Every structure is written in structure tokens, then in C-alpha cells.
Amino acid sequence: MADATKNLSRGGGNLISDLRSSFSLLRTRSTVAFAYCFMFAFVVFTLFLAFNPSGNSSSPWFNNIFTSPSTSSDSSSGSQFSSFFSSFFPNSSQPVNTPAPSLQTKTNLTLPRSQNTTFQLPGEKNEESSGKNQSQVTVYENSRSNQTGITTLQTPVGNLNISSSSQSSSGGKKDTVKEEGVVRNTTNKGVAVAVKTTNSNLTATLPKKQNNGTSGGSSLSKKQSNRTSGGSSAKQGKENLMGSLMHxxxxxxxxxxxxxxxxxxxxxxxxxxxxxxxxxxxxxxxxxxxxxxxxxxxxxxxxxxxxxxxxxxxxxxxxxxxxxxxxxxxxxxxxxxxxxxxxxxxxxxxxxxxxxxxxxxxxxxxxxxxxxxxxxxxxxxxxxxxxxxxxxxxxxxxxxxxxxxxxxxxxxxxxxxxxxxxxxxxxxxxxxxxxxxxxxxxxxxxxxxxxxxxxxxxxxxxxxxxxxxxxxxxxxxxxxxxxxxxxxxxxxxxxxxxxxxxxxxxxxxxxxxxxxxxxxxxxxxxxxxxxxxxxxxxxxxxxxxxxxxxxxxxxxxxxxxxxxxxxxxxxxxxxxxxxxxxxxxxxxxxxxxxxxxxxxxx
Incomplete structure (x- = not known):
């Protein structure tokens, strides 16, 4: 009996040890499998959010994580993805694609008040090309108020209507001046802002901000232009023009x-x-x-x-x-x-x-x-x-x-x-x-x-x-x-x-x-x-x-x-x-x- 018990004890001890070894092996394999599944699910979820515009545009979590402070909400998904990896792997050798700057959805056009306002109408040559005593139209990028273009406002007094210009064959914008049925076009690579009066259409051009030698940037849409026309900027522009003469x-x-x-x-x-x-x-x-x-x-x-x-x-x-x-x-x-x-x-x-x-x-x-x-x-x-x-x-x-x-x-x-x-x-x-x-x-x-x-x-x-x-x-x-x-x-x-x-x-x-x-x-x-x-x-x-x-x-x-x-x-x-x-x-x-x-x- 003692021998049997001794043998059972030995046999049981061997069985328990074997079971423990088996469970240890199973636990290690389950953990690895779970980890792989979790990583696969995380990557799939990440790709889904990265390539789903309707989703990422409305998710503040996504915007905070996947968008760097210098990148606008309109940046491409590829740029966002690169930004994501660069935030987690700052020492990675992977090159980071810097997106070209773009205009925010609501473009700010400002006409600063000044008594020294340039008035130029069609055909007028401004002898002070340095920009002194000129009205300025400034387009601000995003919310950082970085000046990207200055132009001389060329218009007689009237209602100022901001409108978009068409794309030229050279990839720039056409600067169009309409005067008595004669249209003169000059090409400028930039965002064109047309200032329209009752009797003449005059165009002032804002150059695009270049990035790494490219002609990146965005133009004002017709919808944006119609929203801007007749607004406070146009009214202020007219007041500035007349105020310069009146004083x-x-x-x-x-x-x-x-x-x-x-x-x-x-x-x-x-x-x-x-x-x-x-x-x-x-x-x-x-x-x-x-x-x-x-x-x-x-x-x-x-x-x-x-x-x-x-x-x-x-x-x-x-x-x-x-x-x-x-x-x-x-x-x-x-x-x-x-x-x-x-x-x-x-x-x-x-x-x-x-x-x-x-x-x-x-x-x-x-x-x-x-x-x-x-x-x-x-x-x-x-x-x-x-x-x-x-x-x-x-x-x-x-x-x-x-x-x-x-x-x-x-x-x-x-x-x-x-x-x-x-x-x-x-x-x-x-x-x-x-x-x-x-x-x-x-x-x-x-x-x-x-x-x-x-x-x-x-x-x-x-x-x-x-x-x-x-x-x-x-x-x-x-x-x-x-x-x-x-x-x-x-x-x-x-x-x-x-x-x-x-x-x-x-x-x-x-x-x-x-x-x-x-x-x-x-x-x-x-x-x-x-x-x-x-x-x-x-x-x-x-x-x-x-x-x-x-x-x-x-x-x-x-x-x-x-x-x-x-x-x-x-x-x-x-x-x-x-x-x-x-x-x-x-x-x-x-x-x-x-x-x-x-x-x-x-």
C-alpha cells in the first residue's frame, strides 16, 4: 500500500507536471495569436480611417492624432498617414512628405485703411512699383495669418465683386482686363482676384506661395467668390478708396x-x-x-x-x-x-x-x-x-x-x-x-x-x-x-x-x-x-x-x-x-x- 501510494504519488506528480507544461505552452501560443490579431485589426482600422474622408473630417480624435499643427484640414490622406508615422517614429529614415500650403475654406480678404491708396485704372502705369502708397489685398493661409500675396487694387469707385479666374494652359491664372470690348490677357502663376465695376473688369493677381520649388496652392472657388462679393470686404474697399481721395x-x-x-x-x-x-x-x-x-x-x-x-x-x-x-x-x-x-x-x-x-x-x-x-x-x-x-x-x-x-x-x-x-x-x-x-x-x-x-x-x-x-x-x-x-x-x-x-x-x-x-x-x-x-x-x-x-x-x-x-x-x-x-x-x-x-x- 505504501508502495502503491508512493507509485501513485510519483505518477500523479508526473501527470501534473506534464499538464502544467502543456498549459504553459498553450498560454504562450494564445498570447502571440491574440497579439497578431490585435495588430492586424489595428492596422485595418487605421487604414479605414485614413482613407475615409467623411470619417476623418468629423472625428476630432483623428484630427488631433493624425494631423500635425502645421497641416490644414484639407491635406491629402497620404500626407496625413506620413504625419501619423512620423509622430510615432521620429527617428525613422522614411522621408516625410510636406504638403503644399492651401487656402483655408474661408479666405480672408482685407483692405487696410490708408490715406495713401493707389488708384489705377486700365492702362495706367504705376511709377511707384515698390508698393509704396498702395492698397493691399492679403490672403491669409489657415489661421496663422502668413501673408502670401500683395497686389495693387486697380479700380474706379464702384461695387467690388470678387470672382474667380480660369486656369491658363501654363498652369497659372489668366490676369484679364476687359476694356471696351478688348480683352488683354497676361499669365501669372497665382490666385487671381477680379475686381469688377459697372463699366470695367479689372484683375489683381495674388501669387501662390511656392513650396520646394513647386507651384502648389489653391484657387478661390466660384462659390467662395460669390460669398465674398457684396460683403464687408468690398464695402470696406470702396470706403478706403474714396476716403483716400476725400482726405x-x-x-x-x-x-x-x-x-x-x-x-x-x-x-x-x-x-x-x-x-x-x-x-x-x-x-x-x-x-x-x-x-x-x-x-x-x-x-x-x-x-x-x-x-x-x-x-x-x-x-x-x-x-x-x-x-x-x-x-x-x-x-x-x-x-x-x-x-x-x-x-x-x-x-x-x-x-x-x-x-x-x-x-x-x-x-x-x-x-x-x-x-x-x-x-x-x-x-x-x-x-x-x-x-x-x-x-x-x-x-x-x-x-x-x-x-x-x-x-x-x-x-x-x-x-x-x-x-x-x-x-x-x-x-x-x-x-x-x-x-x-x-x-x-x-x-x-x-x-x-x-x-x-x-x-x-x-x-x-x-x-x-x-x-x-x-x-x-x-x-x-x-x-x-x-x-x-x-x-x-x-x-x-x-x-x-x-x-x-x-x-x-x-x-x-x-x-x-x-x-x-x-x-x-x-x-x-x-x-x-x-x-x-x-x-x-x-x-x-x-x-x-x-x-x-x-x-x-x-x-x-x-x-x-x-x-x-x-x-x-x-x-x-x-x-x-x-x-x-x-x-x-x-x-x-x-x-x-x-x-x-x-x-x-x-
Whole structure:
């Protein structure tokens, strides 16, 4: 029994040991199998999430684990997968694919406020290419506000609509400028932002941010563009553009060379009077036509002819004054006519071809149902005649009566007045037995006082007859003359001048008569915009007709051509074109103010 028990104990001990060995072996194999199954399931689950866009886009866990902080939510699945492994195996020799930067779903377009805003319209060349004084459109990448592009905003005032551009064959974007049916395309590798107005489509291009020499990036979709248009960015952009002009002294600046001028080819406009047509009169140099006026605190928008014609649709624009206003009137007619395809639809109402001796003239732009007119009135008050003691007639100037044609233009939509040069002539400057009020003729009256009386009569007429809700009134200031060695009738010359004055110390003193004008305008009820072009014209001693004022000289003029020069008026194309560019800018300002008032009333 003892032996049996001993044997059983030995046998049992062997059996238990064998069972323990078997269970140990089984436990080791189960653990390995379970581990393999778990790893296989984990890899399958990971691949499922990595290649399932609908899943990973909505899983914050996935985004936190599988997306690095510098990678946008729109990165490719391959990039995400690489990022995943790099986070777990930082020392791996596997190369990491860095994704090309992309724009976030909601692209931020900002137009920072600045009084130094660049205004460029189609065809304008910006001489300050360094980016100084330019409006900026910035596209921010993701939420890190990294600037990827800066561009100059090129547009007249209007509603800004952001739209996408089409892909070009070279892999870039087409920069498209649409102007009067002509499309000009230039290719830029970048995101194109089209700034659209009522009458012109202008494109500014934002370059894509390059990555490792590639042209990676993304473009704004049409859906994004439509969302952006009409929004706060567009509104702010318009306010910035207008704010720059409204808070800028347009008349304090300098002339800069610009080969994109003039607005019309020399000799192409048959409407210019002979005395202004320096090109046809044989002037050999042409640099006087290639300058633009640049204010110190802002840039003038280039005159957009089609846009201005739209502003004038169904309206009358009238110039009243002396031959310097005729100079400006002819300039504007030629600028606008040049943009009209069918020139036969631009004509003088009475069929006139010369305007120097005419009391009034009116050019009709048939397609726009508008007119650009001129009424001759050198003093703005009435020139008069009274019987003299010997039976002849004596000329006087009625300081108390507005000029005769006033009833013909008082209902016009835009009126531009001027006077000044005839007040410097001998009869008016001496003021003896010439100035009249009522039946009284002054034996002698200072010309400054006579000028004040005449302007007071004009101001009272404007206040009594002009409806400011319908009519915009402008007064163009005195245009500088540059006679050297004498006056206009005593051998004054300017024929050897080919460059503008660049040193301000050589400019003339501000005319006292213009201070009289400013004082009179301050006392008016009707708002009058002052086109103070005196200083800007004082620089331009190079731009007068001088000896190139006519083609057919008289025998006396041929013997002494230098004695007969015109250093008062201006060659066309030339300086008066810039006056009209300023007038255009002022009209944009007025239009913007009117729109703001209407919005406030609503």
C-alpha cells in the first residue's frame, strides 16, 4: 500500500507536471495569436480611417492624432498617414512628405485703411512699383495669418465683386482686363482676384506661395467668390478708396513722367482749335504730353472714358468762361470722343468746326444722350455798351448783371465756371471809366474790388437759380502763364521751354484774385467745388503753344516769330487733360457722398 501510494504519488506528480507544461505552452501560443490579431485589426482600422474622408473630417480624435499643427484640414490622406508615422517614429529614415500650403475654406480678404491708396485704372502705369502708397489685398493661409500675396487694387469707385479666374494652359491664372470690348490677357502663376465695376473688369493677381520649388496652392472657388462679393470686404474697399481721395489735397503734388499718356494720339482729334493744336502746328518735341499729376497724399484715378460717359448718360455738362475753359472743354470732348467706336455719333449740334469766335457750342454723344457744352463769358458778368458824348459807343463792364446766356445753362447737371485772364488785360487792370453798376460808371476802380463785385453778382445768381439737388457746380481757378521777357502783347516768350519746373522756389506767388474768389464762395448757400489748378499749372512752363500756335503766319509774324507767342493757353493733348482727370475724381467723390446720404436716409 505504501508502495502503491508512493507509485501513485510519483505518477500523479508526473501527470501534473506534464499538464502544467502543456498549459504553459498553450498560454504562450494564445498570447502571440491574440497579439497578431490585435495588430492586424489595428492596422485595418487605421487604414479605414485614413482613407475615409467623411470619417476623418468629423472625428476630432483623428484630427488631433493624425494631423500635425502645421497641416490644414484639407491635406491629402497620404500626407496625413506620413504625419501619423512620423509622430510615432521620429527617428525613422522614411522621408516625410510636406504638403503644399492651401487656402483655408474661408479666405480672408482685407483692405487696410490708408490715406495713401493707389488708384489705377486700365492702362495706367504705376511709377511707384515698390508698393509704396498702395492698397493691399492679403490672403491669409489657415489661421496663422502668413501673408502670401500683395497686389495693387486697380479700380474706379464702384461695387467690388470678387470672382474667380480660369486656369491658363501654363498652369497659372489668366490676369484679364476687359476694356471696351478688348480683352488683354497676361499669365501669372497665382490666385487671381477680379475686381469688377459697372463699366470695367479689372484683375489683381495674388501669387501662390511656392513650396520646394513647386507651384502648389489653391484657387478661390466660384462659390467662395460669390460669398465674398457684396460683403464687408468690398464695402470696406470702396470706403478706403474714396476716403483716400476725400482726405487728400489733390492740388498739392508734382508732375511725373508717364508714357501711358496722352489719352488720345496727337493729331487724332479734329475738334481742337488751331491755337491749341501744337502737334499739327509743327512742335517737334512731345514730352509735354507725357506727364500726369500726382498728389502728395494719394493717387488720382486715371480718367476712365467709358465710366465717365456712363456718369454723364442723359445729362448736360457745361463749361462757362474764357478761352482757358474752352481749352478744357475741347480737351474733354477729345478724350471722350476717342473712346467712342462710332465717331459719327459724336457731333457738334450746330455743325460748327471752329469754336474760337463762337458764343456757344455743344457736342452731342448720341449713344449716351448727353452733351458737353461751352459758353463764352470771359468775365461771367455782362459786357456792355453805352452811348458816348461824341455819338460813338463806349464799352463798359456791368459788374451787377450776370452774363447774357445764363438762362440757357442754369438747369444743366454739371457746370464748370472760370474767369481770370481777362482781368489782367490793360483795360480791366487800369479800371478807368470802364466798370459800371446801374447807371454809374466808375472813373477809376481797383481791379481787385471790381473782381470781387463781379464774383458777388455771379454768386448771388447761382444761389438764386441753381438747384443744388440737381446741379453740381465747380469753379476752376486761375491757370498760370509763363511769359518771359514781356507780356502776351509785348514780346513775352516761352518757346525754349521743354521741361516742367521742378524747384518750388521758382513758382509764382498765389494770385490775390483767387483769394477773393475763395472768400466769395465761403459766403454762398450753394455748395461750389473749387478746382484749384493754379499751383499745378505753374510748374508747366513747357506745355504752352508758344510759337506753335498757328500754321499760317502773317508776313510780320514770319519776320519776327518770337514776338508772337502764346504762353497762356495749353497744347492739346496736354495739361487741360489733367484738369479733366481731376474733375472726374471730384465727380466720383460727389457720387459717393450722394450714395452715402441716400443710405443714411434709408
Amino acid at each position: 487728400c489735397n489733390i492740388f498739392d503734388g508734382r508732375w511725373v513722367k508717364d508714357d501711358s499718356y496722352p489719352f488720345y494720339p496727337p493729331g487724332s482729334c479734329p475738334l481742337i482749335d488751331e491755337q491749341f493744336n501744337c502737334f499739327l502746328n509743327g512742335r517737334p518735341d512731345g514730352d509735354y504730353q507725357k506727364h500726369k499729376w500726382k498728389p502728395k497724399g494719394c493717387n488720382l484715378p486715371r480718367l476712365n472714358e467709358s465710366n465717365l460717359l456712363e456718369l454723364l448718360r442723359g445729362k448736360r455738362l457745361v463749361f462757362i468762361g474764357d478761352s482757358l475753359n474752352r481749352n478744357m472743354w475741347e480737351s474733354l470732348v477729345c478724350i471722350l470722343r476717342n473712346s467712342v467706336k462710332d465717331k459719327s455719333k459724336v457731333f457738334e449740334a450746330a455743325g460748327r468746326r471752329e469754336f474760337r469766335t463762337e458764343g456757344s457750342s455743344s457736342f452731342i454723344f448720341k449713344d449716351y444722350n448727353c452733351s458737353v457744352e461751352f459758353f463764352r463769358s470771359p468775365f461771367l458778368v455782362q459786357e456792355w455798351e453805352i452811348p458816348d458824348t461824341n455819338g460813338s459807343k463806349k464799352e463798359t463792364l456791368r459788374l451787377d448783371i450776370i452774363e447774357r446766356s445764363s438762362d440757357q445753362y442754369k438747369s444743366a447737371d454739371i457746370i464748370v465756371f472760370n474767369t481770370g485772364h481777362w482781368w489782367t488785360h490793360e483795360k480791366t487792370s487800369k479800371g478807368k471809366d470802364y466798370y459800371q453798376e446801374g447807371s454809374h460808371i466808375y472813373e477809376e476802380l481797383d481791379v481787385a474790388e471790381a473782381f470781387r463785385k463781379a464774383l458777388t453778382t455771379w454768386a448771388r445768381w447761382v444761389d438764386a437759380n441753381i438747384n443744388p439737388n440737381k446741379t453740381l457746380v465747380f469753379f476752376r481757378g486761375y491757370s498760370a502763364s509763363h511769359f518771359s521777357g514781356g507780356q502776351w502783347n509785348s514780346g513775352g516768350q516761352c518757346d525754349n521751354e521743354t521741361d516742367p519746373i521742378k524747384n518750388e522756389t521758382y513758382l509764382s506767388a498765389y494770385p490775390p484774385k483767387m483769394r477773393v474768389l475763395e472768400k466769395v464762395m465761403k459766403g454762398m448757400k450753394t455748395p461750389v467745388s473749387y478746382l484749384n489748378i493754379t499751383r499745378m499749372t505753374d510748374y508747366r512752363k513747357d506745355a504752352h503753344p508758344s510759337i506753335y500756335r498757328k500754321q499760317n503766319l502773317s508776313e510780320e509774324e514770319k519776320r519776327s516769330p518770337l514776338r508772337y507767342q502764346d504762353c497762356s493757353h495749353w497744347c492739346l493733348p496736354g495739361v487741360p487733360d489733367s484738369w479733366n482727370e481731376i474733375l472726374y475724381a471730384q465727380l466720383l467723390i460727389k457720387l459717393n457722398q450722394k450714395q452715402q446720404q441716400q443710405q443714411q436716409q434709408q
